[in-house]
Amino acid sequence: MSKPTTDKQATLAEARVRIDSIDHQLQQLISERARWAQQVGRAKGPLKAAVEYYRPEREAQVLRGVIDRNDGPLPDGELVRLFREIMSSCLSQQQPLKIGFLGPEGTFSEQAVRKQFGHAAYGLPLGSIEEVFQEVTSGNADFGVVPVENSGQGMIQVTLDMFLASKATICGEVELRVHQNLLSLGGKLADVQRVYSHPQSLQQCQAWLRINLPKAERIAVSSNAEAARMARSDEAAAAIAGETAARVYGLKTIAGPIEDRADNTTRFLVIGRGIFPPSGNDRTSLLVSVRDKPGALYDILRPLAERGISMNRIESRPSHTGKWQYAFFIDISGHVEDEGIQEALKDMEPAAADVRVLGAYPVALP
Incomplete structure (x- = not known):
C-alpha cells in the first residue's frame, strides 16, 4: 500500500477516499487470512478442543515479525495488539479458548488475558489464584493467567506456592503496565472515609494515600474489581482499581494515576498443561530443591554459568x-x-534433591 506523497498536500476528501480504499483492502485481506486459518485447522485434522489448535510459539514468531517490519507511525505495542486480535478471531473459528483469571470482571488479570489472547477468547473469572490453577489442571479451563511479580512490590508468593503442589506448567508471560486510579460513586475526595483494594495495590499507592487520604481506613480485599464492586454500594468508600473497573461498575475517577512508581508493571504467567516447542526467543522456569549441604546452591548455579x-x-x-x-x-x-540447558540440567542432578521444569515459553512481547 502506498504512502502519502510529500510534495503535495492531500485534501480532506482525497484522504478519506484513500482511507476507504485501504479499509476495503484490509477487510479483504483479513477475510482471506481467516480462510487460510481454516485450512490450517483442516490440515491438523479432527482435534478434540480449541487448546489443541493453539500454538504460542508460532504466535510469538508471527508477532515478532510484525515488530521487525514496523516502520511507524504506529508503535510496536499497538501493531502487536491489532494482530493479536486478528489471530484471536481466526483461532476462535475452531472454538474459543477458555481462559481462567482472578475475577471478578474488570481486574488487571482480565486485562492481561485480553493482551495475551485477544477478545475472541472466553474469559472465565474465578475467585482466587488457587481456583485458576485448579480449573486449568482439571481441564475446565484451557489456560489460566495469574500475577507473579510486580516491579515495585516483588514476587506474589501465593502464585509461587501453587507451583509447589500443582502440575500446571508455564506456557507464556505477559507484562502489563499498571495504572491505579481512585474511584468512587460520587467522585469527591472529601467524601472518602474508606479505601478498598487488593493488598498489592494498597502498597503500590501508599505514598499517595498517606498524603491525600491520611485518615481514611484502608481495607484489603481479594481483587481490585471486588473493591470497585464494594465501592459502588458505599458512598463513603473509594476503590483503587483500573479504568476498566470504573467502566464495569459505574464509578467516577477521583484521581489517577496514583501509583507511587512511574514504571509500575505487573508480570503475569500463562499456565497450562504442557510445554510447547521453542519460538526462538524463550525463557525456561525451573523449580529446584537442594540437598542440605555446604555449597549446594553454588553447585546448582555453576552449570548455568559454565555454559x-x-x-x-x-x-x-x-x-x-x-x-x-x-x-x-x-x-x-x-x-x-x-542443548546447553539440557547439559546444565544433567549436571545439576547430583547437587539437587529435585529439579522440575515448570515451563519453557516465549519472552513477553510489548
Whole structure:
C-alpha cells in the first residue's frame, strides 16, 4: 500500500477516499487470512478442543515479525495488539479458548488475558489464584493467567506456592503496565472515609494515600474489581482499581494515576498443561530443591554459568517438605530443548534433591 506523497498536500476528501480504499483492502485481506486459518485447522485434522489448535510459539514468531517490519507511525505495542486480535478471531473459528483469571470482571488479570489472547477468547473469572490453577489442571479451563511479580512490590508468593503442589506448567508471560486510579460513586475526595483494594495495590499507592487520604481506613480485599464492586454500594468508600473497573461498575475517577512508581508493571504467567516447542526467543522456569549441604546452591548455579546461560531471576520459598527446607524458583534465558540447558540440567542432578521444569515459553512481547 502506498504512502502519502510529500510534495503535495492531500485534501480532506482525497484522504478519506484513500482511507476507504485501504479499509476495503484490509477487510479483504483479513477475510482471506481467516480462510487460510481454516485450512490450517483442516490440515491438523479432527482435534478434540480449541487448546489443541493453539500454538504460542508460532504466535510469538508471527508477532515478532510484525515488530521487525514496523516502520511507524504506529508503535510496536499497538501493531502487536491489532494482530493479536486478528489471530484471536481466526483461532476462535475452531472454538474459543477458555481462559481462567482472578475475577471478578474488570481486574488487571482480565486485562492481561485480553493482551495475551485477544477478545475472541472466553474469559472465565474465578475467585482466587488457587481456583485458576485448579480449573486449568482439571481441564475446565484451557489456560489460566495469574500475577507473579510486580516491579515495585516483588514476587506474589501465593502464585509461587501453587507451583509447589500443582502440575500446571508455564506456557507464556505477559507484562502489563499498571495504572491505579481512585474511584468512587460520587467522585469527591472529601467524601472518602474508606479505601478498598487488593493488598498489592494498597502498597503500590501508599505514598499517595498517606498524603491525600491520611485518615481514611484502608481495607484489603481479594481483587481490585471486588473493591470497585464494594465501592459502588458505599458512598463513603473509594476503590483503587483500573479504568476498566470504573467502566464495569459505574464509578467516577477521583484521581489517577496514583501509583507511587512511574514504571509500575505487573508480570503475569500463562499456565497450562504442557510445554510447547521453542519460538526462538524463550525463557525456561525451573523449580529446584537442594540437598542440605555446604555449597549446594553454588553447585546448582555453576552449570548455568559454565555454559553462558543467563539467569534472569531466582526466588526461594519454603518447600513444604520439611522444616527449614527450601525450593528455588529460577528463570533462565533459552528453551529447555536447547542443548546447553539440557547439559546444565544433567549436571545439576547430583547437587539437587529435585529439579522440575515448570515451563519453557516465549519472552513477553510489548
